[in-house]
Amino acid sequence: MKKVTTIIRKEWAEVFKKKLILSTVIFLPLMFTAIPLAMLFFARDAGSSDLTSDIPPQFLQSCQSDLSSGECVQVMMGNQFMILFMMIPLIIPVNIAAYSIVGEKTTRSLEPLLATPITTIELLIAKNLAAVIPAVLATWLAFIVYVVGAWVIIQSPNVMAALVKPSWWFVVIIVGPLLAILSVNFSIMVSSRVNDPRVAEQLSAVVILPLLAIFIGQIAGLFLVNQQLILIMTIVLILIDSLMIYFAVRLFQRETILTRWK
């Protein structure tokens, strides 16, 4: 365990000296928290209005009966931007892992590291946690700020209950880390094939596309991120993560790293 914590601390000491990574970890969650709060702020006066015609039918059905149509619009807008809290754990690990792996390659520090008694599993866990922990913490912190901010803006227990449903807590607490694990392991795979952290970042950013499609699809009214979709996403993510970890473990063998990585 000491080896894992040593590597994690080393990773953080190293990557957080890079302004680009530090700004991503700080400003991205801030921005992604500010956007839904701003939307709620501008929609704060809609509570008493009749906006039934502006609400997509599938959302109107899911909207609680004790909410007015104006309040329903507030909930809908909040829900649409909730996806941003799923993007934070995808984007931050890409940055950290890309710089971490490609950085080790460019400075050629992997070989002396692999020559120590650390196991490749310990090393992989350390690299994963070093990227996942900041992303998950940033997501949780951002969500708490969002909940507090939303309460200050809305000040309606009914709207708040509809806005911050248990399913969203589940998304932030469970799906967030699953997304971060997917992101970091995908980034490790990409980083093993390239020698420039920016290229690694750009290629790894592909992992965001499915979520972006969900975000756009929901805004376009094509579908709704509801409990059923969240459950399906969770199961799919567990399967993909297992597959990713399997491939990452295979890729993270000493001989593979030293002889096959470019």
Place this chain on the structure above:
Amino acid sequence: MAAIETYHLTKKFDQTVAVDDLSIQIDRGEVFGFLGPNGAGKTTTIRMLTSLIGPTSGRAVVNGYTVGEENRSIRRSVGILTETPGMYDNLSAEYNLRVYGNLYEVKDVQGQVEKYLRLLGLWERRNDEVGTFSKGMKQKLAIARALLHEPSILFLDEPTAALDPEAARLVRDFIVFLREEGRTFFLSTHNLNEADRLCDRIAVFKTQLLVLDTPAKLRSQAFGRKVVFHLRTNDPKYLEAINALHVSSDVQQVENKIVVTLENPEQNNPFIIQTLVNAGAEIQFVGELRRSLEDVYLQLVQNTSNDEHHSRSKPNDFVD
């Protein structure tokens, strides 16, 4: 028990043979030189012996532990200086070493870090980022890293490559210092003078082991010793007179010098001198033409290349 033993050690990458049938034994406390051209398989051999990669066939035992079976024990008991220092440039020298102290399970990390930073003259710069260090300082720091856990065997891959002469000398002096502590060294180098000065035995390697002996024996016994007789005048009859003695099959005349390759010059020289004097030669002086390790190395490597190209032409190794 030998420090390192290999038995028919072979490594293939797909169809390419990187190391072929290497069998060596290295004694404890020995400084073992491993010479070879680029791509000869030196780094692959070091990687196998430090359990970074596995052999395709054959067996290796390092510090009593079998490669492929007791890899973690091997890694705990050996130190490695890789071809490039591979330090974390954004972190301080002390932090770099502390990371490795923890990874090598060193009990007194702070004590060991301080010991080697002081020993290598880096203590005053301990808080500076390694990125600000010169190549020589980085190399010294990498040596400190390799020694933190007090390994009994050290693998050094090109330890003075890309260093200026002063930094290279500092590194060599440190190797001599460590050698006196009784550690075993496996030194891969291109620097033949370095190998000549530091190593107890030298292996010349190019995918296969070409030769293995002490530097002195490599220079002499395996290739014969050349004695040069400087004469006042040049006459073919002198050459004929020496050839008539049948002490050597390699007698050459270059201007007014006669070069004779001899197995035992101490025994043969008096007869040759007497023969030359009897033939009317005036001998100005006699000297032994010392072959450098570089000559030996180049001849071996060149011979291998020629063999590979199915050419048997003998290299011209005569230089006065």
